[in-house]
Amino acid sequence: MLASGEPVTYPLGEVRVRLGGRELTTVFWAGPPGCGAILGAVALEQFALAVDPRHQRLIPGPPALL
Numbered sequence: 001m002l003a004s005g006e007p008v009t010y011p012l013g014e015v016r017v018r019l020g021g022r023e024l025t026t027v028f029w030a031g032p033p034g035c036g037a038i039l040g041a042v043a044l045e046q047f048a049l050a051v052d053p054r055h056q057r058l059i060p061g062p063p064a065l066l
Helices: 041-046
Strands: 012-019 022-029 049-052 057-060
Touching: 022 041, 041 049
Parallel strands: none
Antiparallel strands: 012 022, 049 057
C-alpha cells in the first residue's frame, strides 16, 4: 500500500547482483515503468553492507544473518 493509501501490486523475482567481486542472488520488486533502481535492505544484509547517507556511499555493516 502506498503512503497515499492506494493499494498496488508489483512483480517479485530473483536477480544476480555483483558487488566488489562478490555475486549473490537476491529478491527484487519491479516498480512501475521508469522508476529508478535501488539496492534494498535484503541485498544490503546479504552483502553485509550499510548506507552512509552523509557521504552517499556503502560501508561495511553487521555480518549477514541470511
